[in-house]
């Protein structure tokens with residue numbers, strides 16, 4: 001039925017102690033998830049969307065892969081449908097990096113759905129950008145069709161996309177080689193991170209632009225992982241940690257353009273996404289290597305810090321994450337939610353927590369799903385829609401038709417492919433206990 005606001009719960013005297021999201025990261029991810037879904041459902045399509053939205057989709061796709069979902073999840077299918085129908089060939093955005101971000105989201109969508117249309121989208125973009133390769137500054141693809149700036153991010157993305165397509169089709173090896181070769185000989189790498197790019201000058205030389213941002217490492221690491229070069233990816237990642245983690249807390253922070261600590265709140269809106277891209281790459285890396293290394297430690301430290309120091313509880317059922325994972329941050333916009341999701345995804349891949357219970361929209365454990373990985377109180381993500389429940393042995397789930405365990409309740413002690421007429425499509429809150 002309806003969800004109670006926080007005030008209505010205070011002093012209720014219920015034995016079902018509420019677990020706040022600050023104590024429970026798994027609740028936190030669901031709150032961030034809901035926030036992100038809201039962002040998407042507010043929009044009717046992808047037209048006018050840019051690289052931030054492409055990375056938001058990537059974070060959501062990673063979320064579904066890391067935490068598990070069903071093939072008929074309505075939110076996932078809505079996003080896939082929008083991306084599937086997106087007019088890549090009619091794209092008017094002249095920035096090659098923006099185009100490649102969207103193409104990489106399409107590759108991820110292909111992995112999730114096996115639908116070759118997504119691969120066709122990505123291949124179109126790869127070929128479009130590949131045609132713009134020039135010998136200026138020793139090679140590389142330009143930032144923009146009418147701007148010859150040879151920047152790291154565009155060329156790192158071109159390398160990653162070419163590597164991803166090579167892995168999935170066996171074509172594109174030439175572009176993998178020439179982009180990797182150019183990145184290596186460009187002088188842009190300073191043994192810790194990459195400089196921003198090479199700017200062609202009137203006299204024919206190219207001028208090094210020395211700004212550094214964490215996301216410049218992301219596509220390089222991801223491309224190396226596509227090629228199976230895990231040791232190289234790890235070397236890049238470990239070398240970069242001193243530049244992009246706080247020396248005391250080991251929390252991932254955006255230096256460079258956003259500057260240190262509190263100054264992260266002053267990042268340009270787009271730049272808030274940088275750290276999430278870097279974190280996503282680190283998460284993909286340690287998903288391969290396992291947890292016993294400095295990269296996994298940075299993810300773990302960031303996760304603990306985010307939940308403890310940089311989470312804003314708006315009311316009982318809604319939280320938002322801040323931009324500065326060292327906390328506290330006043331910046332809790334869409335960008336901050338996307339990168340929080342990147343961090344949660346990375347953490348789940350390195351330190352997977354199994355689902356103790358899952359609630360499904362449809363009969364027979366199908367449809368939209370919310371899985372719980374810790375005992376405690378939860379609001380239902382898909383309110384008034386739950387029709388079946390899976391439960392780990394030793395766990396008991398008490399479901400209620402209103403928020404805060406109010407209204408009618410029903411106790412489940414084993415998996416139920418059908419919750420029953422009495423409570424179907426009415427569950428709003430629940431408490432999970434496990435022995």
Ligand SMILES: [Ca+2]
Pocket residue numbers: 360361362363384385386387425
């Ligand atoms: Ca239902």
